[in-house]
Amino acid sequence: MSHCTHHDHCLAHALDQAETLCQSHGARLTPLRRRVLELIWASHEAVKAYDILSRLSTEDHTVKPPTVYRALDFLLEQGLVHRVDSLNAFVGCSHPDEPHEARLLICTRCGRVDELATPELDDAIARALAPTGFQPTRARLEIHGLCADCAKKTS
Amino acid sequence: MSHCTHHDHCLAHALDQAETLCQSHGARLTPLRRRVLELIWASHEAVKAYDILSRLSTEDHTVKPPTVYRALDFLLEQGLVHRVDSLNAFVGCSHPDEPHEARLLICTRCGRVDELATPELDDAIARALAPTGFQPTRARLEIHGLCADCAKKTS
DNA sequence: TCATGTTTTGTTACTTTATAACGTAATGAT
């Protein structure tokens, strides 16, 4: 998944997974919601709500902001996308089958966003939190820098 | 610092530290910038730019958004405040003397924002990152939940 | 099947958050 020579596969896989997941959750992946997810998965970069809006607009001029934000809300609820707070943007979740917090690696050169899924990190956060008495409900980590590919090219 | 019965001390300390730091960095903590910092330190909660704006406006009606955002940019550059991406808001940095990444604990009940400064966490992030080849420049962690005080009250 | 409640989408209007661009004033160094 890290090197994606045939991005169509990522896209198709993401959509398949979304269908399956929504069915098992009794959630309705409507054509609109599916289309938005598709636009988000058009790349591995974070996509802005208004970019989705303008792309949808070329197909259907009636689309307005609430349409997009509602679809995004749905996708967020289903865990199919993550919001990238530091960019006001949205990115497809690479493993929506098991719910998790967003741990994002954001390349400042190519824009690619990857997820960092390691239990060790979660443990470390839990351990750091323990002595504080803080009861977490949501923990989001966003790391900016150069992805491995871009680091190579730049060095 | 966690229990702050006399918040005036936090405020005074923060402003003193800011003066010292700016002097040692050759940066100018102008009255305006100082006032914005003061407003941010008026509480331990994250403050929105437009709230700062409206408070400043009661003193001086000429204040416009760029004024506030420029002051905020300065304070961010100097490491005197952190931006809370998940809230579009700003909070005073509790230890600006040693530069660091934002690791924020945000209480969803009382609004208080604290910093979680443990080298172990930084190490864990570095270790998690190592095998990916990702070269980080910025890493922000924002944890929402109940602070120790509010957790007690709620349980 | 059709009446009914629920969910989804359309629509209008607006709020909140943030920045670009350019002019003026204050400051500091020589």
Add this chain to the structure above:
DNA sequence: ATCATTACGTTATAAAGTAACAAAACATGA
């Protein structure tokens, strides 16, 4: 005092997000 630099004022606009209500689609039991 002059000049360069930095900070601040001002106007306008861009970008991001939501509230509120109407219409359409769907689903489900009588």
